[in-house]
Amino acid sequence: PVEAGLGGGSSNAATALYAANTLCGNPASPEDLIEWSADLGSDITFFLGPTGSAYCTGRGEVIEPLDPLPNLRLYVVKPEMGLSTPLVFKTLAASGYSTLSERDPREDLLASFVHGAPGPEDYVNDLEPPAFDLEPSLAAIKAKLLDLSPAAMMSGSGTSLFAVLSPDQSPDPDFPAAFEQACRDDLGLNVQLFDVCFAKRDGHDSWYAPP
Known part of the structure; x- marks a missing residue:
């Protein structure tokens, strides 16, 4: 979905x-596509990378492939309202960037992989405060x-949010409808909740292979 913070357009x-x-006829190599995608827009490079997990910097166009995430389940919630990504960043800038985390995301991320599944403290999104200011119902x-x-946490610039289940939690088939x-x-909001898992792929072509 658009305006979801899930990289749909990318x-x-x-x-x-x-x-x-x-x-x-495949005149370009995977490396060529990755290089060209960086000029086309943010985050596109990630979807051309060799794995389903990566540490991304810059506008999302600089990727460092990582081993696949643990096989955990999560719920993704998409409210009916959307937010403009430029507006969220503009609101963040207007705050003087006073809410930015001072943690080193790369070190935190890599350390969490060493110890298995990332813990709650490993999830940081500096776009949450400005998005919640613009749309308080997200909070x-x-x-x-x-x-x-x-x-x-909220995903990207919103408006989707997610909750990662712990290894000892099993998805409840009745939970999506109940939520x-x-x-x-309780909130007067129409949302959709999806039961999903982390995507994995092996090689540049695996996401685009016929089912």
């Missing part, structure tokens, strides 16, 4: 670039997710 752009190269949705898991109903009853 993944579509990466797919279009990959498809154009395939239809032309209310996050509060409901925190009742389920301490590893809950959506609770958001309607």
Whole structure:
């Protein structure tokens, strides 16, 4: 979905670039596509990388592939409202960047992989405060997710939020409908909740292979 903070537009752009190269007989190498994608827009490079996990810097176009994430389940919640990414960044800038985390994200991320699944303290999103200022209902949705898991956060610039289940938690088939109903009853919000898992891939072509 658009305006979700899930890289939907970037993944579509990466797919279009990959498809154009395939239809032309693959004149460009995977490395060429990655280089060109950096000039087309933010985050596209990630969807052309060799793995499903990466440490990304810059505008999201500089990637450092990582080993796949642990096989954990998570819930992703998409409210019906959206937020403009430029507006969220503009609001962050207007705050004087006073809410930015001082942690070293690379060291935190790599350390969490060494110890297995990332813990709740490993999730940081500096775009949450400005997004919540623009759309306070997002904070209310996050509060409901925190009742389920301490590893809950907004994704990207919003408006999707996620909650990572612990290894000893199993997805409840009745939870999505119950959560959506609770958001309607308690918050007056229409949301969709999806039961998903971390994506894994082996090689540049695996995400684009026929099912």
